[in-house]
Amino acid sequence: MQLIELRNHLDTLLDAQRLKDYCPNGLQVEGRPEVLRVLCGVTASQALLDHAVAGGYDAVFVHHGLFWRGDDGRVTGFRRQRLRALLANDINLFAYHLPLDVHPELGNNAQLARLMGWEGEGRFADQDLGWIGRPTGAVASGEEMALALADKLGRMPLLVGDGGRLVRRIAWCTGGAQGYFEQAILAGADLYVSGEISEQTVHLARETGVPYIAAGHHATERYGARAIAAYLKRELGLEAEFLDLDNPV
Incomplete structure (x- = not known):
């Protein structure tokens, strides 16, 4: 090509x-x-x-x-x-960068939702970068959601705030999107998942009652590039490979 x-x-x-x-x-x-x-x-x-x-x-x-x-x-x-x-x-x-985060099928947010069984129903935050929706299956707590992420991503995420809160509405934005936490709360989320966490994130989670999960920047953003590799092979007939280099974050 x-x-x-x-x-x-x-x-x-x-x-x-x-x-x-x-x-x-x-x-x-x-x-x-x-x-x-x-x-x-x-x-x-x-x-x-x-x-x-x-x-x-x-x-x-x-x-x-x-x-x-x-x-x-x-x-x-x-x-x-x-x-x-x-x-x-x-x-x-x-x-x-951002174009791969937001693509409705191949993007990092869409692919994380597919991996975790979350159904996106709306968007929030700057340029509609954040996704909000609901987990499929039985209603789970924040702690149970953290364990599910650990199972799928292969590493234990950091949960702050009320881990016992039941999650009926979940918001997420992969990578370094901790700055959208307040907007996720205003959008009605019972839990917000991103890749990174900042000092002030902890206080916001504790004071609002909405738990926050930092699941890793690399860990949450492996799936868009992997989906692109599959797309290039399937749709364009190219030889394409995804290489996941170890990264602890």
């Missing part, structure tokens, strides 16, 4: 220009003009890029790319090493 075709397809699929973001979405580093093999992962880390080089991949697709607003723009140190791996081996780098 020609690079320009893949770029246009992904930009359209993920509606790359719709959201205000703090990084460039789409093709971040241009490599060879034909793409047959794609390696997908969460972050454009050196380990992922080294795997792409060793495996002879034509492109890398990630959620967290190389360039962020406010970064030091100098190409030195680890930035030089990452760019060198791509440029020296003519490998393309695609990165989609």
